[in-house]
Each structure stands twice: as C-alpha cells, then as structure tokens.
Amino acid sequence: MPTVKDNIKICMDITDDQITPDLINKLLKMHEPIVSNRYKILDDYYRGKHEILKRTIMDPEKPNHKPVSNFCSYITDTLTGFFIGKPVTYTSNNKQYLDIITQIFEANDEKAENHDLAHKASIKGQAFELVYLDEDGNICFDCLDTDSVIMVYGNDIKNMPVMAIRYYTIHDYFTDKDTTKIDVYTKTNIYHYTKNESSIIFDSAENHYFKDIPIIEYPNNRYRRGDFENIITLNDMYNLNLADIANDIAYYSNCYLILENMSGTTKDDLKVINENKTILTPENGKAYFLTKQLNDQVVNNHRNNLAEDIHKISYVPDLSKEINTNVSGAAIRQRFFNTSQVIVNKERKFKKALQTRLKLITNILNLKGYNFNYKDIEITFNQNLPINLIELSDSASKFAGIVSRKTLLSNLPFVEDVDAEMEQIRKEQSETINLDLIPDANTGGVYNE
Known part of the structure; x- marks a missing residue:
C-alpha cells in the first residue's frame, strides 16, 4: 500500500536581495518529492488509480479482477458540495464598494473559482490562487495547480507568507523541448527566471502594486491534509475484498463435471454429452458438478464493516441510505453533526483566504482613487446540508x-x-x-x- 508523505511548511526570514538562483534551486528540490509522492498519490486515488490495479496473480490461468470502489472521490465531491455547493455571499453597508466587488467577482466567475479551490484543497490539502492585472488593467484571479506553488512563511509568531514561487513547464512543439519558467513573488516585486538542465538564469524583475504577496493559499485544515487521506488504506482493503470474491466466483463458475463410476468415458463420449446435453449413466453411475461453497456472509460483513469505518473516519455519511422525508430537523442535525464540524473548520480557513483576496483587490482599487476597507465586506458561508424546511420556517x-x-x-x-x-x-x-x-x-x- 502506498505511503503518502506529509506536507511540509517552509519557514524562513528573507528579503528580496537574499533571493538567489541557488536558494530557488534548493526549494525546488525540497518540493519535488512532495509533488512526486504526496500529490501524485492523492491525485491518483481521487481519479480511481488505486493500488488494486497493480495486483498480480502468480497463476496466469486464474482470474485477476481489479474492481475499484472509489470512496476517495465520493468523500471529496460530497464534502465540497456540502461546503461550497451553495455560493458564498457578500454583504456591506457600502453599496458602491459592494457593487464594484460584485462586478469584479462576476467577471472572474468567482463562484466557480471558489468551488475549484475548495475541491483542490479537499484532494491535496491546500490550493493556491493568483491575483493579477491583465493587459487591460482589469483585476483578475485564477486557481493555480497545487503542484506548481511553493509558499514560504516567516519565522515570526504570525507565520505570514513572505515569498511564493510558481514554476511551470512550457513545451516548444517546434523544437520538441521543455523549458521551466519560475516566477518569484514578494510583497513588492515579481522576479522571473528560466531553468535549464544545469542552472537557473535570472530573466527580469517587475514591480506589482498589491502591497502583499499576490498568491493566496487556501488550506483545507490546519494540517493541510486532504479529506480522504485517513481512509486510503481502508479503501484498499475494500477493493481487495471485492477483488477476492469476484475472483472466487469467476474461478469456480466454470465447475468441474464429476462422472462417478464411469471410468470408461472417452473424449468422444464427452463430446457427445456436450452436444446432446444428455448423460446416460450405468446402474451405479452418477454425474454432478464440483463446486465451492462461498461464505458470503463473512465476506459481506467484512466489506460492510470496512464501509462503515470509511464513512465514520471521513465524517461523511452514506447518502445511499435514504433519509425519511418526515425526519425531524434535530435528527438531521445529529446525523450530520460531525460533517458540519468539518465544514465549519473549512470555513474558517477559507474565509481568511477570501479576506486576503478582498484585501489585494481593494489595494488596487484604492490606487485608483477610492478609499475602501476590505473589512467592510462581510463574508457568509451557506452550508449545503439537508434541512427540514418546515421546522426552519416555523x-x-x-x-x-x-x-x-x-x-x-x-x-x-x-x-x-x-x-x-x-x-x-x-x-x-x-x-x-x-x-x-x-x-x-x-x-x-x-x-x-
């Protein structure tokens, strides 16, 4: 079974003049095993590329079914739907400010952006967003690939970001060569580098006007863990259970025919039996199939116990079990209590990141002559959990x-x-x-x- 590496948090005190190609290269090497191990495994398990698919059987004649029951994608999709399925709402007493923010959000499809960020964070434990100005000076923000961002935090008690690195590969289809581009963001500047096989070369630098690092981290929780990390081994055992029972059924479905007291039967006799579907037995002769009795109850109990543990540990209920339409609001809240607590923790981390987005946007707006305060925008999350509307209305x-x-x-x-x-x-x-x-x-x- 795969072992998922824990996430790392890089903390250091650094100024712009201390940023060098050697430092960048060192940080890239620290980040590479996280990408190749942690992020790849988590992404594979969400996509259904589970360990059972690598299973081999010593006897090539035996069946080797490889079913995948993907609880990982179920957990991420369900929790993300509960958390951000209903869009975040924004209110403010400053109507002008709210109208401008709303226009910027609509231009950037903010609702879809929030869902993508929450979904990525659910899988890999964190997501990243870049706020920038396009060629026309419009304020934009876009979700980044989690694998391509390294965030560096300060050593002070607030542990705020002091630098962010984004690196990505550009493929030249004319020369069939790859080039790695590196952008380093600080609170005032953006530094551009190009990485080749042997070194990192400085290209250029430019100022930005966001007054803070324009890359925002959206952590899934305080440990930056994905929502299904704790149940990967259980999911592997569940898949193995399904595979074993499927293989047994397939192996013994081609039963052996026993012809008792009929030792004189020849291959030609068997051919006639197969064609006519009839067997003429002597006085003491018997014909029957050799079958294996499968203990379905034990297998099913094991599989059901695994499924219950997966739902319990992930705090995601089994929605295939129908909720009675007449169930009380108290009963619904009790069943989804643990799920609600997970969502509340997500909201706290997500809200802080959304406030940073508002702060960066507001800093640019104020450069255009406004005098807004990002704290004047109130952020409200709307949990998308089942409710009893009658009780709520009452x-x-x-x-x-x-x-x-x-x-x-x-x-x-x-x-x-x-x-x-x-x-x-x-x-x-x-x-x-x-x-x-x-x-x-x-x-x-x-x-x-």
Missing part, C-alpha cells in the same frame, strides 16, 4: 420581531442575496392596488362605485 416566524429581518433572512439557506431579498420585500410592500384602475367586467370601462 423557527424563523417565531423569531420575527425579536431579531432583525436581515438576520432572519441570512439564516435561511435558500436566500442567497440577503440585500436583494430585502429590496424585493420593500418593493412588494410599497406596491398598492388602485381599484379605480381595474376594468369593469360588464362595461369594459373603469370600476366606479
């Missing part, structure tokens, strides 16, 4: 008049934009029906008393 009606309407609406999972919903309510309440303008059904004119 609770909301009981709290009416005790808490503000905005607070009530923000706690209703089907309301994505609280401000837009409140505006629609005000609009509907302000509309009045003028009876004098209603046409009379008999005369076709207006109604008059």
Whole structure:
C-alpha cells in the first residue's frame, strides 16, 4: 500500500536581495518529492488509480479482477458540495464598494473559482490562487495547480507568507523541448527566471502594486491534509475484498463435471454429452458438478464493516441510505453533526483566504482613487446540508420581531442575496392596488362605485 508523505511548511526570514538562483534551486528540490509522492498519490486515488490495479496473480490461468470502489472521490465531491455547493455571499453597508466587488467577482466567475479551490484543497490539502492585472488593467484571479506553488512563511509568531514561487513547464512543439519558467513573488516585486538542465538564469524583475504577496493559499485544515487521506488504506482493503470474491466466483463458475463410476468415458463420449446435453449413466453411475461453497456472509460483513469505518473516519455519511422525508430537523442535525464540524473548520480557513483576496483587490482599487476597507465586506458561508424546511420556517416566524429581518433572512439557506431579498420585500410592500384602475367586467370601462 502506498505511503503518502506529509506536507511540509517552509519557514524562513528573507528579503528580496537574499533571493538567489541557488536558494530557488534548493526549494525546488525540497518540493519535488512532495509533488512526486504526496500529490501524485492523492491525485491518483481521487481519479480511481488505486493500488488494486497493480495486483498480480502468480497463476496466469486464474482470474485477476481489479474492481475499484472509489470512496476517495465520493468523500471529496460530497464534502465540497456540502461546503461550497451553495455560493458564498457578500454583504456591506457600502453599496458602491459592494457593487464594484460584485462586478469584479462576476467577471472572474468567482463562484466557480471558489468551488475549484475548495475541491483542490479537499484532494491535496491546500490550493493556491493568483491575483493579477491583465493587459487591460482589469483585476483578475485564477486557481493555480497545487503542484506548481511553493509558499514560504516567516519565522515570526504570525507565520505570514513572505515569498511564493510558481514554476511551470512550457513545451516548444517546434523544437520538441521543455523549458521551466519560475516566477518569484514578494510583497513588492515579481522576479522571473528560466531553468535549464544545469542552472537557473535570472530573466527580469517587475514591480506589482498589491502591497502583499499576490498568491493566496487556501488550506483545507490546519494540517493541510486532504479529506480522504485517513481512509486510503481502508479503501484498499475494500477493493481487495471485492477483488477476492469476484475472483472466487469467476474461478469456480466454470465447475468441474464429476462422472462417478464411469471410468470408461472417452473424449468422444464427452463430446457427445456436450452436444446432446444428455448423460446416460450405468446402474451405479452418477454425474454432478464440483463446486465451492462461498461464505458470503463473512465476506459481506467484512466489506460492510470496512464501509462503515470509511464513512465514520471521513465524517461523511452514506447518502445511499435514504433519509425519511418526515425526519425531524434535530435528527438531521445529529446525523450530520460531525460533517458540519468539518465544514465549519473549512470555513474558517477559507474565509481568511477570501479576506486576503478582498484585501489585494481593494489595494488596487484604492490606487485608483477610492478609499475602501476590505473589512467592510462581510463574508457568509451557506452550508449545503439537508434541512427540514418546515421546522426552519416555523423557527424563523417565531423569531420575527425579536431579531432583525436581515438576520432572519441570512439564516435561511435558500436566500442567497440577503440585500436583494430585502429590496424585493420593500418593493412588494410599497406596491398598492388602485381599484379605480381595474376594468369593469360588464362595461369594459373603469370600476366606479
């Protein structure tokens, strides 16, 4: 079974003038085994490339089925859906600021971007995003390949990023050669390098105006572990269970025919038996198949126990077991309690990263003459867990008049934009029906008393 290396966190105090090709090369060598072992294994297991596919059987005549039951992709897809399936919402008392941020988010398809970041972090334990200005000066942000980013943190108590390295390969189809490009980001500059077979060569440097490192890390949790790392060995055992029972069934499905007290049977006799599907036996002769009795109960119990352990350890319930439509909200919350705690921890890490994104964007906006504060934007996550709408609506009606309407609406999972919903309510309440303008059904004119 594969052993997934733990993630590493590089901490050092460094200034721009201390960045050298030798340092970059050393960091790349430290990162390479993480990419080739950790990230590759996690990516393979999500894609269904499990250890069972490498299984060999000594006897080539025996069946060698290699079924893959991919709990890893189930866990990542389910948790990501619970966590970010409903988009993050943003509110602010500064309408102008919120409108500008909303336009930037829409231009960058922010909802899809958040989902991609959460999905990558769920698989590999962390994800990265680059905030940049395009050739027209528009503020953009895009999800990066986790394998291509090295984040360096300071040694102080806050442990904030002090440098980020992004490296990627460009293939020249004319010469059929690969070139590795390296971009080093600090709080004020971007340094460009090219790596060849023997050395790293400095190309150029440029200033950026984000006032912080424009690469953002989105950790999945404090340990930067993927959501299915803890159940990989259990998933391998589950696959092995399926493979063994499938092989046994296939091996013994071609049963041996026993002809008892019929030792004189020849190959020609067997050919006639096969053609006519009939056997004429002597007085004491018997014909029957040799079969193996499979202990299905033991095998099924083992497989079911493995599945239960996988769901328990990953904190992801088995959604194939239907939830009764009449089940209470308390029962739903109890069943999804552990899942909810995982999602809450994700939210804390993700929110901090989203605030960094807002900060970087706001720094550029303020250079254009605005005076915004990124803290004026409130970020709200909307868990996409099963709920009892009847109980929720009943609770909301009981709290009416005790808490503000905005607070009530923000706690209703089907309301994505609280401000837009409140505006629609005000609009509907302000509309009045003028009876004098209603046409009379008999005369076709207006109604008059």
